[in-house]
Every structure is written in structure tokens, then in C-alpha cells.
Amino acid sequence: xxxxxxxxxxxxxxxxxxxxxxxxxxxxxxxxxxxxxxxxxxxxxxxxxxxxxxxxxxxxxxxxxxxxxxxxxxxxxxxxxxxxxxxxxxxxxxxxxxxxxxxxxxxxxxxxxxxxxxxxxxxxxxxxxxxxxxxxxxxxxxxxxxxxxxxxxxxxxxxxxxxxxxxxxxxxxxxxxxxxxxxxxxxxxxxxxxxxxxxxxxxxxxxxxxxxxxxxxxxxxxxxxxxxxxxxxxxxxxxxxxxxxxxxx
Amino acid sequence: xxxxxxxxxxxxxxxxxxxxxxxxxxxxxxxxxxxxxxxxxxxxxxxxxxxxxxxxxxxxxxxxxxxxxxxxxxxxxxxxxxxxxxxxxxxxxxxxxxxxxxxxxxxxxxxxxxxxxxxxxxxxxxxxxxxxxxxxxxxxxxxxxxxxxxxxxxxxxxxxxxxxxxxxxxxxxxxxxxxxxxxxxxxxxxxxxxxxxxxxxxxx
Numbered sequence: 001x002x003x004x005x006x007x008x009x010x011x012x013x014x015x016x017x018x019x020x021x022x023x024x025x026x027x028x029x030x031x032x033x034x035x036x037x038x039x040x041x042x043x044x045x046x047x048x049x050x051x052x053x054x055x056x057x058x059x060x061x062x063x064x065x066x067x068x069x070x071x072x073x074x075x076x077x078x079x080x081x082x083x084x085x086x087x088x089x090x091x092x093x094x095x096x097x098x099x100x101x102x103x104x105x106x107x108x109x110x111x112x113x114x115x116x117x118x119x120x121x122x123x124x125x126x127x128x129x130x131x132x133x134x135x136x137x138x139x140x141x142x143x144x145x146x147x148x149x150x151x152x153x154x155x156x157x158x159x160x161x162x163x164x165x166x167x168x169x170x171x172x173x174x175x176x177x178x179x180x181x182x183x184x185x186x187x188x189x190x191x192x193x194x195x196x197x198x199x200x201x202x203x204x205x206x207x208x209x210x211x212x213x214x215x216x217x218x219x220x221x222x223x224x225x226x227x228x229x230x231x232x233x234x235x236x237x238x239x240x241x242x243x244x245x246x247x248x249x
Numbered sequence: 250x251x252x253x254x255x256x257x258x259x260x261x262x263x264x265x266x267x268x269x270x271x272x273x274x275x276x277x278x279x280x281x282x283x284x285x286x287x288x289x290x291x292x293x294x295x296x297x298x299x300x301x302x303x304x305x306x307x308x309x310x311x312x313x314x315x316x317x318x319x320x321x322x323x324x325x326x327x328x329x330x331x332x333x334x335x336x337x338x339x340x341x342x343x344x345x346x347x348x349x350x351x352x353x354x355x356x357x358x359x360x361x362x363x364x365x366x367x368x369x370x371x372x373x374x375x376x377x378x379x380x381x382x383x384x385x386x387x388x389x390x391x392x393x394x395x396x397x398x399x400x401x402x403x404x405x406x407x408x409x410x411x412x413x414x415x416x417x418x419x420x421x422x423x424x425x426x427x428x429x430x431x432x433x434x435x436x437x438x439x440x441x442x443x444x445x446x447x448x449x450x451x452x453x
Contacts, residue, residue, distance in 0.1 A: 053444050077450065085448040091396055092441040097368040097388050109450030137368065139395045157449060 001068045002026045003189035004050065004083075004161050009062030011045060011055060019045045020213045023062070027161070027189050034204035034221060035193040038235030042213040043165070043193040044088065050163050050191065051083035052076045067160055081110050084159030084188075088166045090146035091138070099125075099141075099149050100134035106157035124156040125149075128182060144175025151182065161189045168196045197239040201225055209234060255394075258311050258363040265309035270369040271376075277361040284353045289346045295353065302356045309364050319359045320352065327351040367391050389442075393435075401431055 004027040011020040019042050027033045035043050048054040049064055052071045064071040071079050087093045096102035103121045112120065125131055128148040138146060147167065154162065167183070168176045176199070183190060184203055194200055200207060201221050208218040211234045217224060225231065226242040260266075265273075280298065287294050306316055327348065334343040361370075371391075374384050404427045 048444065051448055053447055077452075080448055080450050085445075087441065087445050087448075089441070092438060093445040095389060095392055095442050095446060097371060097391055101368070105446075105451075106449035109452070135366075135368075137366075138392065153449065 001029070002065070003029045003031070003067060004191065005063075005065040006046075006049070007063050007065075009046075009049060009064065011049065011061070018213055020049075023210070023213070023215055025208050025215065025218065027191055030187065030189055031206070032183075032190040032192065032204045034200035034207035035191065035210055036195070036197065036200055036207055036225075036236060037210035037216075039195075041210045041234075043210055045213075046210065047085065047163050047165050047191070047193055050161070051085050052079045053085075077110075081157060082159055083161045083163060084154035084157055086147075086150055086154055086162065086164040086167055088169060090143070090150045090170070093150045093153065094138040094146060097137055098134065099130070099136045099138065102138065102149060103153045103156050106153055110157060120156050121152075124152040127155055128152045129178070142175070143170045144172065144178065147171060147175065147179060148182070151179075155186075159188060161191065162186065163191045163193075165193050166195065167192065168194065168199055195236070197225055197231075197236060198241055201239050201241055211235075256362050256367060257315070258309070259366045261310060261364075263309050263364075265305055265364045268364075270365050271373045273361055273365050274370055274373050277357050280357050281354050284350055284357070289342075289349070295349060298353055299356075302353070302360060305360055305364075306356075309360070311360070311363055316356070316359055316363075320355055323355055327355070393438075397431065397435065400434065401427060404430060 006023060006025050009020055009023045010018070012018045023042075023046060025033070025035075035046065037043055045054065049071075050066075052064075052075075066079050066082050069075060069078075094102050096105055100121055103124050104117050107117050107120050108114070121134070122131070125133060128151050130145065130148055130152065133141075133145070133149070138149065141149065147170065151167075162183075164183070167179055171179060176196070180199055180202060183192070190203070192200060192204060204221045206218065207221045207224050209216045209224060209230070216234060217230070222242060225239055228238045231238050283294075284298060289295075306313070330351075331344045331347045334340055334347055337343065368388075371384055371388050374387070375381065405423070408423045408427060
């Protein structure tokens with residue numbers, strides 16, 4: 001059973017502009033998969049489909065399956081629980097007045113027992129290395145801390161699949177390094193959409209290249225990302241770490 | 250981060266800060282209502298009230314300059330209303346009454362917001378069974394007001410750095426542009442926040 005499977009998914013924006021065309025991809029249990037592509041390729045739109053936030057009302061064309069069962073209006077609650085989504089801008093995701101409340105938001109919405117929540121929150125904050133941040137307010141945190149609180153808020157829901165949208169775009173090198181090692185050590189299935197190709201090479205075993213709403217190609221990360229003409233044709237570039245290395249070595 | 254002045258001292262550790270939040274909120278609400286309904290002839294009440302508030306400010310170790318600045322920031326609104334009162338018969342007395350009462354109320358609110366973290370006030374409201382939608386709106390407002398101020402500042406700075414004539418009309422046009430952009434961006438952000446809430450199980 002695949003942890004996540006998307007088959008021939010198409011979607012148009014409300015104004016009729018096509019955003020995704022016949023997209024198919026999958027992720028195995030525990031695998032880390034990258035989605036790369038230029039700005040406006042449809043990465044974020046695709047990610048919003050993975051936990052049922054899109055399409056909003058119309059019937060989807062194509063199918064998304066999470067842990068074997070299809071995403072339907074009736075299964076949304078379960079899907080939100082199984083698939084944790086990390087948004088690009090941490091300020092969109094940290095909507096509670098304190099760190100504690102933010103991390104506790106998911107677990108309390110999903111109806112976990114009230115008595116358990118303090119323990120779950122403490123554990124999630126420990127996982128991201130932010131013990132003792134419970135009473136802080138989000139606007140007093142640094143970018144890296146915000147991003148890690150967001151991650152804690154998702155880990156607290158104990159998802160099977162983690163979907164990360166540009167997780168490192170706002171971080172300085174140290175914040176980026178810390179987040180990368182955090183993501184690497186998570187057991188869940190991970191989907192990472194990013195321009196940060198070094199991060200993708202570092203963490204993901206396979207990648208999908210998305211452009212113009214279509215999957216252009218897919219395969220092992222090192223192989224795809226070291227294909228310089230392909231990278232340049234789609235607004236990306238070959239990562240430095242692959243410059244002097246043969247893809248199959 | 251110039252804007253953390255809104256509640257800069259809310260997390261100090263003084264006898265006033267240590268009082269239970271519900272107690273401070275209740276006291277503040279009673280004081281506000283009382284100040285509004287007491288007839289202005291009761292000078293002993295207003296004197297006592299002012300003395301009490303000033304003592305509380307001192308015990309809470311809030312810098313007097315900071316409190317005065319906060320009051321001054323809000324003063325234009327108060328003075329605007331007070332000046333309008335001059336238009337009616339006996340206007341001077343009404344104006345003085347408005348000035349006195351509003352300043353006492355403002356001082357009460359400044360004192361409350363700088364001795365009690367906003368999250369604690371929200372918790373008290375929730376436990377008092379204030380409708381959860383209302384509390385949620387307050388919480389979101391508090392969370393995003395800083396971001397909004399930040400964004401407005403960045404945008405007007407960027408605009409100004411590309412504005413070479415400083416005629417008044419041009420300035421107004423710049424301000425209008427910033428406001429409309431801010432509105433559009435906030436609407437978009439609201440949508441993204443809603444998506445983020447839904448993703449973690451929120452059901453409206």
C-alpha cells in the first residue's frame with residue numbers, strides 16, 4: 001500500500017486557468033519525495049490537494065489516495081489528520097496567541113483527550129528542540145523558531161504523511177541546517193516542494209519535476225538534478241553538491 | 250519591531266502582574282462601567298480612581314513616560330470627540346467631563362494590557378463562556394495586528410524610497426495606495442490562514 005497516491009489529477013483555478021494537468025505521483029511508506037519546479041509550476045496547488053483543502057467544491061478530476069483510501073468530502077477530517085501540511089509562510093500557520101495554544105490546536109480539534117494534550121504538546125516541542133517555549137507569542141520568535149513551531153503543530157497531530165511547502169525559503173543557513181536535520185530524522189512519509197535543490201538532493205530519494213502544471217519527469221534525485229540541460233530548461237539549476245560528482249557513483 | 254509597544258510590559262514580574270488575570274479583568278471592567286456611569290459631581294470618586302490607577306502603575310513598575318506616551322497616542326480621538334461637545338449648550342463642562350472620563354478609562358485599559366498578557370485575558374473570556382467565535386476573532390486580531398503594522402511600514406517605506414516629490418497630494422495618493430494594497434494582501438492572507446486552520450482540523 002502506498003502512503004500517498006495521486007492519479008491523473010487535474011485542476012483549474014476559479015477563473016478557468018488550468019493549474020494542474022493529469023498529475024500522477026506516489027510516495028511509499030516512510031519515503032521522502034521531492035517536488036521541484038519553477039515559480040508558478042503548480043507545486044503549492046498540488047500540495048493543497050494532498051490533504052483535501054482543494055478542490056473546494058467541484059468534483060475533482062483524478063483521484064488522491066491517502067494510506068489506501070480515497071479523499072472524498074466525507075473523509076476530509078480523517079485526511080486532515082493523516083496528512084500534515086506545512087505552509088510556506090509560518091505567519092499564516094501560527095494563528096494562535098501563544099506557542100502552546102498553537103501546537104495544541106490540531107490535537108484539540110481532532111478530539112484527542114484533553115488530559116493528554118499537555119503531554120503531546122511538550123513532546124512535539126521537544127522533537128523540534130523548543131522546550132520551554134510554551135508561553136512565548138509567535139511575533140517574538142525568529143524565522144527559524146517560527147518554522148519549527150509550525151512543524152511541532154503538525155507533529156502534534158501525529159500524521160502519517162508530512163507535506164512541506166518551501167520549508168526553508170525564509171531561513172538563514174543555520175535555521176535551514178537545523179530544519180533539514182529535523183526533517184531527515186522524522187519517521188513519517190515526507191513530500192517536500194522546494195526551490196532549495198541542495199535540500200532536495202540531501203533529503204529526498206526521488207523527485208518529480210513539475211512545470212506548467214504537468215509532471216515533466218521523475219526519478220532518483222541525483223539523476224534528475226544532475227541533468228543540467230533539463231534543470232535549465234525548467235528554470236532550475238544543477239546543485240553545487242552535484243557539480244563534480246557523477247550521478248551514478 | 251517598533252510595534253511591541255502595545256503591550257511591552259505585560260510580562261514583567263511585580264505584585265500587580267502576579268494577580269490572577271480574571272481578577273484584573275473583572276476589576277478593569279467594573280472600573281470602566283463605574284467611571285462611565287458616575288455623575289461628574291462625585292469628585293471624590295474620580296480623585297480616588299485616579300490615585301488608585303497611578304498607584305497601580307507605580308507598583309507594576311510601568312515607566313511613567315511610557316504610560317503617558319500611550320495615553321498621548323490615543324488622545325487625538327478623545328480630543329476630537331471632546332471638541333465636538335463644545336458645539337452644544339454648556340459645552341465646556343461637557344468637554345471637561347468627557348476628557349476626564351475618557352482618560353481614566355484609557356489609563357485603566359493601558360494598565361490592564363500592560364500587566365496581563367493578552368493570551369491570559371482571552372483564556373479568562375473563554376472560561377466566562379464568551380461566545381467562542383468572538384474570542385477567536387479577538388485572538389486572530391491580536392495575532393495579526395503586529396504583522397499588519399509591519400507590512401504597512403515596509404510598504405510605505407518602499408513607496409517613499411521611490412517617491413521624489415513630497416507634495417501633499419502625492420503623499421495622500423501614496424497612503425491610499427498602501428491602504429488598498431494592504432487590504433488586498435490581508436484578504437489573501439486571511440484565505441491562507443483559513444486553509445492552515447482547516448488543515449489542522451478546524452471546522453467552522
